[in-house]
Amino acid sequence: MMNHCLASFNKLVALSLCMTISWSSCYQNKNQESEKESIAEAVFRYQFDHCRSDTVSQVYFLALGFNTDPNEKFMQRFIGSGQTVKKFSQSDYKGGLVTDRDTGERGIRISVTEVRLIGDKEAEVKGACFSMFGTIRDQVYSVIKENNKWIVKNAKNILDV
Numbered sequence: 587m588m589n590h591c592l593a594s595f596n597k598l599v600a601l602s603l604c605m606t607i608s609w610s611s612c613y614q615n616k617n618q619e620s621e622k623e624s625i626a627e628a629v630f631r632y633q634f635d636h637c638r639s640d641t642v643s644q645v646y647f648l649a650l651g652f653n654t655d656p657n658e659k660f661m662q663r664f665i666g667s668g669q670t671v672k673k674f675s676q677s678d679y680k681g682g683l684v685t686d687r688d689t690g691e692r693g694i695r696i697s698v699t700e701v702r703l704i705g706d707k708e709a710e711v712k713g714a715c716f717s718m719f720g721t722i723r724d725q726v727y728s729v730i731k732e733n734n735k736w737i738v739k740n741a742k743n744i745l746d747v
Contacts, residue, residue, distance in 0.1 A: 645693030
């Protein structure tokens with residue numbers, strides 16, 4: 587009887603340990619995704635200032651990955667930013683111009699295609715700006731965390747056409 591109780595207890599301890607490790611891993615992945623979203627946000631905000639075209643009114647159409655819309659929660663980060671920010675799918679490309687599907691207003695498609703963490707306070711990000719007549723600027727951004735906030739320190743052109 588005692589051996590049976592001990593075996594059951596050992597199974598319970600093992601199960602508890604597995605659940606703790608699993609939860610910890612899940613939390614770590616969730617935390618890493620949250621960090622990557624904060625890094626992507628910093629790069630998008632940098633792109634707002636550095637990916638301008640000669641258009642008077644500016645709408646920014648965001649893509650995470652290649653032509654993939656960010657979710658609503660991510661888009662809410664830009665409310666009150668002073669920029670008109672919409673999802674990639676709300677844009678058209680016709681006659682050499684990026685435009686808003688609803689209003690026809692000219693804009694720029696900007697993307698963050700890859701976020702690679704380099705430790706806890708540094709990341710390398712690939713992204714692009716696409717505006718009119720096929721103008722594309724692919725860049726690699728060096729992003730660091732200072733005072734608990736991600737900021738772009740450097741942007742290097744990979745392709746500027």
